[in-house]
Amino acid sequence: MPDPEPGLAAALDDLEARQLRRHRRIAEAGASLPWARIDGRDIRVFCSNDYLGLAHDPRLAEVMARAVRDWGAGAGAAHLVSGHTAEHHALEEALARFTGRQRALLFSTGYMANLGVLSALAGRGDLVVEDRLNHASLIDAARLCGARVRRYRHADADAAAERLDAPARRRLLVTDGLFSMDGDVAPLAALHAAAHANGAWLVVDDAHGLGVLGDSGRGSLEAAGLDTTAAPVLVGTLGKAFGVFGAFVAGSDDLIETLINRARSYIYTTAPPPAVAAAARAALAIASEEGWRRQRLCALVSRFRSGALALGLRLLPSASPIQPILVGTPKAALEASETLFRKGFWVAAIRPPTVPAGTARLRVTLSAAHVDQDVDDLLEALAAADIARAAA
Numbered sequence: 056m057p058d059p060e061p062g063l064a065a066a067l068d069d070l071e072a073r074q075l076r077r078h079r080r081i082a083e084a085g086a087s088l089p090w091a092r093i094d095g096r097d098i099r100v101f102c103s104n105d106y107l108g109l110a111h112d113p114r115l116a117e118v119m120a121r122a123v124r125d126w127g128a129g130a131g132a133a134h135l136v137s138g139h140t141a142e143h144h145a146l147e148e149a150l151a152r153f154t155g156r157q158r159a160l161l162f163s164t165g166y167m168a169n170l171g172v173l174s175a176l177a178g179r180g181d182l183v184v185e186d187r188l189n190h191a192s193l194i195d196a197a198r199l200c201g202a203r204v205r206r207y208r209h210a211d212a213d214a215a216a217e218r219l220d221a222p223a224r225r226r227l228l229v230t231d232g233l234f235s236m237d238g239d240v241a242p243l244a245a246l247h248a249a250a251h252a253n254g255a256w257l258v259v260d261d262a263h264g265l266g267v268l269g270d271s272g273r274g275s276l277e278a279a280g281l282d283t284t285a286a287p288v289l290v291g292t293l294g295k296a297f298g299v300f301g302a303f304v305a306g307s308d309d310l311i312e313t314l315i316n317r318a319r320s321y322i323y324t325t326a327p328p329p330a331v332a333a334a335a336r337a338a339l340a341i342a343s344e345e346g347w348r349r350q351r352l353c354a355l356v357s358r359f360r361s362g363a364l365a366l367g368l369r370l371l372p373s374a375s376p377i378q379p380i381l382v383g384t385p386k387a388a389l390e391a392s393e394t395l396f397r398k399g400f401w402v403a404a405i406r407p408p409t410v411p412a413g414t415a416r417l418r419v420t421l422s423a424a425h426v427d428q429d430v431d432d433l434l435e436a437l438a439a440a441d442i443a444r445a446a447a
């Protein structure tokens with residue numbers, strides 16, 4: 056019989072042979088982050104984005120459960136039809152206040168927010184300039200919007216300025232705030248200057264920075280000492296530090312009205328469940344009130360870094376809760392991750408194409424839900440695992 060799906064099995068085998076095939080683990084009920092239950096065994100999670108330890112906060116579960124009873128399970132339609140409820144609207148107002156912007160617009164996911172922003176703001180005749188290590192959703196959004204795309208060397212504001220210097224109707228300079236695979240921050244002050252000098256708009260996707268960086272958790276712009284006008288377009292997610300689900304764009308009244316009218320990933324999709332919006336708003340309030348969560352996180356990051364450096368592990372210069380350990384090949388990353396898993400620690404192996412070839416890594420993420428002992432136990436397991444060390 057002819058193969059009805061020619062090529063698929065062979066391509067999957069090829070991925071497998073190169074140690075690049077992805078598999079999922081199934082988490083079972085009964086454990087709360089930073090613990091997960093896999094095959095009946097409880098294991099410590101060092102790969103979630105639950106930086107503030109809010110995803111399993113019982114207060115948020117209670118708010119969400121109450122909102123489900125009040126609003127039902129689903130929104131029933133897109134925002135522009137009948138799906139935009141008072142819960143969604145209250146969350147947008149809270150996000151505008153939190154980010155210091157005129158308005159905010161809720162999207163279902165960060166991926167969709169980025170598609171929406173770039174497709175609404177750029178098209179043929181426009182120029183989108185991106186950091187090479189930007190999140191996949193920003194890269195995909197730029198490709199899809201039809202604008203000319205130029206990429207610059209990671210975190211190099213001079214290279215960004217040089218790329219911006221090209222004929223275009225509108226210029227967007229687009230960057231992650233805190234880079235998800237390296238844990239470093241964009242040189243936002245220099246990028247702002249480059250954008251300003253070239254008549255470009257700075258678009259900052261602070262999916263990992265919001266709630267975590269800056270004295271009050273306002274993210275990488277606050278940490279860089281910049282005011283909100285430096286980046287007229289700010290993208291954030293609600294599924295990482297805020298522990299729930301969803302995403303938003305914050306900016307001026309005109310920006311938000313433009314997105315409502317032009318962003319296809321906003322218009323042609325069902326609004327998130329109102330209960331999700333209710334929980335996200337509660338999470339935003341808790342994150343703002345409970346500054347100890349950021350302080351705990353900072354202390355855990357320092358504890359991890361000093362321990363890992365003492366072991367000779369190859370860390371990247373990251374002061375964030377994202378702490379990659381470079382191991383080189385996909386095989387080495389997978390083996391180290393498997394070894395740790397057997398010892399009871401869930402640390403993701405990150406391989407190409409998510410990161411450049413030759414830089415496969417273990418990506419350790421820390422959470423305010425961890426305690427010192429969790430970090431110490433992970434360090435002990437890392438010491439025993441066979442991981443390449445830095446030359447002394």
Ligand SMILES: *Cc1c(COP(=O)(O)O)cnc(C)c1O
Nearest residue numbers: 164165166190235260262292302
């Ligand atoms: C996670 C992430 C996204 C996607 O957000 P989701 O809400 O998970 O779809 C977008 N941008 C960056 C920089 C991210 O890290």
